[in-house]
Amino acid sequence: MTKKYNVAVVGANGAVGEEILTILHEVGFPINKLVPLASSRSIGKSVEYGNKEIAIKELTDTVFEEENIEIALFSAGGSVSAQFAPFAVKAGAVVIDNTSHFRMDENTPLVVPEVNPEDIAKWKKSGVIANPNCSTIQMVQALKPLDEAYDLIRVDVSTYQATSGAGKSAMEELVNQMQDFFSFKLGESEHKAFKHQIALNVIPQIDVFLDNGYTKEEMKMVNETAKIMHKKIPLSATCVRVPTLRGHAEALTLTFAKDVNADEAREILRKAPNIVILDNPSESIYPMPATCLEKNETFVGRIRNDIFSKNMLHLFIVADNLRVGAATNAVRIAQKWIELDKEK
């Protein structure tokens, strides 16, 4: 008989948490008991799981032990993971963490199942498996097969990141500002989630600036890519927030040790796991946030050679940040972890 697990979702009524619940249900995850957790603010509220309503419980030091949790999926912010993940680990659960807190910890594997599934086996050192940043996940899915074929020596990336990357309140901020625009009050709109008005604007800052002139989000792409791909690839990122609700886009310029052919690269990517090619410019077919909504694949298009250098390739990739960039990756990690657990 298939083993079923006691699963906790921490931050269950957040943007990522809700998506995790949807995907757990969609994939028929082997759940014995599902425990949605959030702060005391959410007591009295419930979440949907399939056609069931399940009451949210408060995240406490003891809840993982009391509920006999075996798999804990955290997405409630870095400080919450820092404080509570150790209690889940102590209670015997594997923690799959969506926040940045454990990502660069040397005892914690950072995993994209299509790229480095073998790293999941190292989970016991900390009890935690970290989920990378949303922008990193979709990018490395495309980088890995091309690196294997042509030996990647440099990546330059510009991102176009949706407001949902900053949580539910950030999406509401965009919607409210658009409503204010139609009432001729946009100048008076509040902005809390972002440093500037996001409606009808683009903001070249995601997270705080560091001393080297890059933002923390940009340096996450540099450091996380090296850790996941086990290769220190020179990478420069410019991360930009755009006024969309969901779906991160990235324009990539890749430099290889070998010469690259765009048609051949397209076929390599077509065969890569969970990548879908949308690349027919004459019919205006290419990936866009509007067409990747609620999808579990990463969409790649505009694949073309550089005009001047035979070893350079340009492409445009889009994925649903709440799915591919967070929930889907976390659930895929959990599924792989279960395969290891079965082999025990």
Ligand SMILES: NC(=O)c1ccc[n+]([C@@H]2O[C@H](COP(=O)([O-])OP(=O)(O)OC[C@H]3O[C@@H](n4cnc5c(N)ncnc54)[C@H](OP(=O)(O)O)[C@@H]3O)[C@@H](O)[C@H]2O)c1
């Ligand atoms: N959005 C993305 O694309 C994305 C992608 C990858 C990773 N992440 C990461 O995932 C985390 C959550 O992001 P999100 O976008 O889902 O945010 P969100 O929509 O703001 O949701 C936050 C969730 O965390 C809960 N929470 C907050 N403080 C808590 C506390 N002290 N104790 C227990 N629960 C608490 C909230 O519950 P209450 O309502 O009860 O406070 C809510 O369920 C962040 O660390 C984020 O960086 C997000």
